[in-house]
Amino acid sequence: MTNAPAPRLPEAGNVTRKSGKSCVILLSGGLDSTTCLAWARAQGFTCHTLAVDYGQRHRIELDAARRVAEAQGVRDHRVVSVDLRAIGGSSLTSDVAVPRHRDEAAMAAAIPSTYVPARNSVFLSVALGLAETLGATDLVAGMNVLDYSGYPDCRPEFVRAFEALAGVATRAGVEGARFAVHTPLMQLDKAGIIRLGVALGVDYALTHSCYDPSPAGLACGACDSCRLRANGFREAGVPDPTRYATPV
Amino acid sequence: MTNAPAPRLPEAGNVTRKSGKSCVILLSGGLDSTTCLAWARAQGFTCHTLAVDYGQRHRIELDAARRVAEAQGVRDHRVVSVDLRAIGGSSLTSDVAVPRHRDEAAMAAAIPSTYVPARNSVFLSVALGLAETLGATDLVAGMNVLDYSGYPDCRPEFVRAFEALAGVATRAGVEGARFAVHTPLMQLDKAGIIRLGVALGVDYALTHSCYDPSPAGLACGACDSCRLRANGFREAGVPDPTRYATPV
Numbered sequence: 001m002t003n004a005p006a007p008r009l010p011e012a013g014n015v016t017r018k019s020g021k022s023c024v025i026l027l028s029g030g031l032d033s034t035t036c037l038a039w040a041r042a043q044g045f046t047c048h049t050l051a052v053d054y055g056q057r058h059r060i061e062l063d064a065a066r067r068v069a070e071a072q073g074v075r076d077h078r079v080v081s082v083d084l085r086a087i088g089g090s091s092l093t094s095d096v097a098v099p100r101h102r103d104e105a106a107m108a109a110a111i112p113s114t115y116v117p118a119r120n121s122v123f124l125s126v127a128l129g130l131a132e133t134l135g136a137t138d139l140v141a142g143m144n145v146l147d148y149s150g151y152p153d154c155r156p157e158f159v160r161a162f163e164a165l166a167g168v169a170t171r172a173g174v175e176g177a178r179f180a181v182h183t184p185l186m187q188l189d190k191a192g193i194i195r196l197g198v199a200l201g202v203d204y205a206l207t208h209s210c211y212d213p214s215p216a217g218l219a220c221g222a223c224d225s226c227r228l229r230a231n232g233f234r235e236a237g238v239p240d241p242t243r244y245a246t247p248v
Numbered sequence: 249m250t251n252a253p254a255p256r257l258p259e260a261g262n263v264t265r266k267s268g269k270s271c272v273i274l275l276s277g278g279l280d281s282t283t284c285l286a287w288a289r290a291q292g293f294t295c296h297t298l299a300v301d302y303g304q305r306h307r308i309e310l311d312a313a314r315r316v317a318e319a320q321g322v323r324d325h326r327v328v329s330v331d332l333r334a335i336g337g338s339s340l341t342s343d344v345a346v347p348r349h350r351d352e353a354a355m356a357a358a359i360p361s362t363y364v365p366a367r368n369s370v371f372l373s374v375a376l377g378l379a380e381t382l383g384a385t386d387l388v389a390g391m392n393v394l395d396y397s398g399y400p401d402c403r404p405e406f407v408r409a410f411e412a413l414a415g416v417a418t419r420a421g422v423e424g425a426r427f428a429v430h431t432p433l434m435q436l437d438k439a440g441i442i443r444l445g446v447a448l449g450v451d452y453a454l455t456h457s458c459y460d461p462s463p464a465g466l467a468c469g470a471c472d473s474c475r476l477r478a479n480g481f482r483e484a485g486v487p488d489p490t491r492y493a494t495p496v
Contacts, residue, residue: 081331087374089381111419118377121417125373126335129366133337152422161416165409169369171359174400 022046023138023182024131026123027077029064030209031229032142032185035193037072038200039184040140047074050130052123054116055085055093060217064208071206080126090116091211098212100222107224111150114211114224120153124162124181132170137177139166144185144193159183190232198238205241218245270294271386271430272379274371275325277312279477280390280433282455283441285320286448287432288388295322298378300371302364303333303341308465312456319454328374338364339459346460348470352479355472359398362459362472368401372410372429380418385425387414392433392441407431438480446486453489466493 025040027033027049040047051065062079069077085093091113092098099112120143127139143154152158159181166179173179185193197204209229210219219226221244230248233240273288275281275297288295299313310327317325333341339361340346347360368391375387391402400406407429414427421427433441445452457477458467467474469492478496481488 078334080334081329082374083329084374084377086326086328087378087381089377111422115419116377117380117419118373118417121373121376121413122370125366125369126330126332128369129332129337129364130335132365133335152419153417155416157416158413161409161413165369165406165413168403168405168409169366169401171363171365171400174359 019044020046021138022048022075022131022134022136023140024127024134024136025049025074025140026127026142027051027065027069028142029061029066029068029207030142030225031190031197031204031207031232032144032193033065034068034072034202034204034207035197035200036140036142036182036184037068037074038197038202040182041072042200045138045140047072048130048134048136049074049077050127051077051079052126053079053081054119054122055083057092057098058208058211058213060213061208064206067206071203078130080130082122082126084116084119084122087117090114090119092116098223100212100220102224102227107150107228111152112224115151118153120151120158121162128166128170128179131179132172135172137172137179138182139179140182140184142185143183144188146187146189156183156186159186189235190228191235194232194236194238198236209242214245218243220244221246221248267292268294269386270296270323270379270382270384271388272375272382272384273297273322273388274375274390275299275313275317276390277309277314277316277455278390278457278473279438279445279452279455279480280392280441281313282316282320282450282452283445283448284388284390284430284432285316285322286445286450288430289320290448293386293388295320296378296382296384297322297325298375299325299327300374301327301329302367302370303331305340305346306456306459306461308461309456312454315454319451326378328378330370330374332364332367332370335365338362338367340364346471348460348468350472350475355398355476359400360472363399366401368399368406369410376414376418376427379427380420383420385420385427386430387427388430388432390433391431392436394435394437404431404434407434437483438476439483442480442484442486446484457490462493466491468492469494469496 023045167173271293415421
């Protein structure tokens with residue numbers, strides 16, 4: 001179905017094959033985090049997935065996360081509620097409209113209203129708490145710097161700062177453990193992520209990306225997330241299984 | 249009512265008088281965070297308080313936080329729900345018994361079961377999100393290193409690591425803002441905190457510290473938090489307004 005070359009698997013830093021070692025994966029149910037999960041399984045990790053119900057308008061992604069976790073046979077899947085609506089500041093957690101029909105230049109020009117203040121700090125902190133409970137020191141998350149909307153907490157410097165925090169924030173860190181936040185997608189664009197996922201056997205039909213889905217769960221086809229997703233499939237030469245309300 | 253000398257007010261780092269500058273204060277409703285709020289008001293900050301409903305067995309502290317916020321006339325008070333029960337790992341968020349009747353040596357010997365994995369990372373991250381929404385760059389939190397139970401995320405190195413994270417995690421940080429996490433109680437023991445609060449006019453009868461209160465809201469008098477509180481009042485020479493179920 002695809003002409004894409006089989007990509008080289010990104011390495012997990014100093015991790016080679018982690019037979020049975022537990023890791024915690026932030027799984028939103030979207031394309032990126034689903035690919036991360038497949039990557040972590042391929043690395044040999046025992047996978048514990050964590051979805052966050054943060055009052056996002058696209059709560060439907062939580063169903064996708066559950067489907068993906070089940071399809072990939074994770075050890076366990078949890079949903080943690082964090083009510084970020086109480087702090088506001090984002091079109092994803094308030095009644096502000098999600099931007100639509102923006103081209104790549106517009107997406108790149110400024111941090112958009114879909115930025116959720118401190119979201120990845122909150123999510124990684126919850127993942128860190130779960131890791132500590134499980135005795136794990138490896139976290140996996142789908143941030144990527146190339147192909148997204150300029151969110152500050154998707155950059156390598158953020159990830160390094162969080163690793164430093166984890167080392168001093170936890171009982172395990174005090175006892176000498178080193179925490180690693182693996183971001184295997186960091187340097188990939190959306191097409192590259194899709195090629196990686198296809199090589200790892202990901203079924204993207206199970207995933208959900210749209211920020212502003214219809215009540216019936218159709219992707220809007222107009223928000224940044226839909227456009228990046230559709231362009232990614234196109235560039236990767238992979239059929240897009242997404243059901244869009246309007247053609248992208 | 250007290251013979252305690254008026255303490256010197258801890259300085260807010262490079263902050264002197266912040267007339268009207270907004271700050272976000274983590275307010276649990278306990279003795280420490282209530283003192284922090286009084287300190288922040290004395291510094292001239294406009295105070296936005298944030299309590300976290302994290303599934304703690306002593307949820308009654310949320311009522312105390314509301315009372316304290318009202319009594320001290322904050323700009324606004326919010327409660328954010330973060331379901332840390334879903335990750336477990338602590339006697340404060342599970343059915344594991346809270347330790348009782350431990351002396352100071354026992355408290356100091358090891359990180360106790362009341363430690364909630366990554367709690368302060370989660371709480372400060374939520375506070376950071378609120379700060380970003382408000383356009384604030386000052387956070388205030390009640391950690392202190394001397395008189396507590398060896399929680400790793402109450403230490404100065406944790407606070408510094410979080411400030412570094414905040415600088416790279418946020419839109420404001422990317423645009424050059426410097427975030428500060430003020431911890432005015434860091435080097436004070438419980439008696440010193442109480443003396444500071446009394447000097448600032450805090451009504452400690454409004455606060456709640458007990459980890460394991462009775463259904464009627466009485467403090468147990470036996471958990472670490474009750475014992476530290478009671479000893480603090482005794483050492484400070486200040487009458488303890490707490491209603492204990494059993495004498496401490």
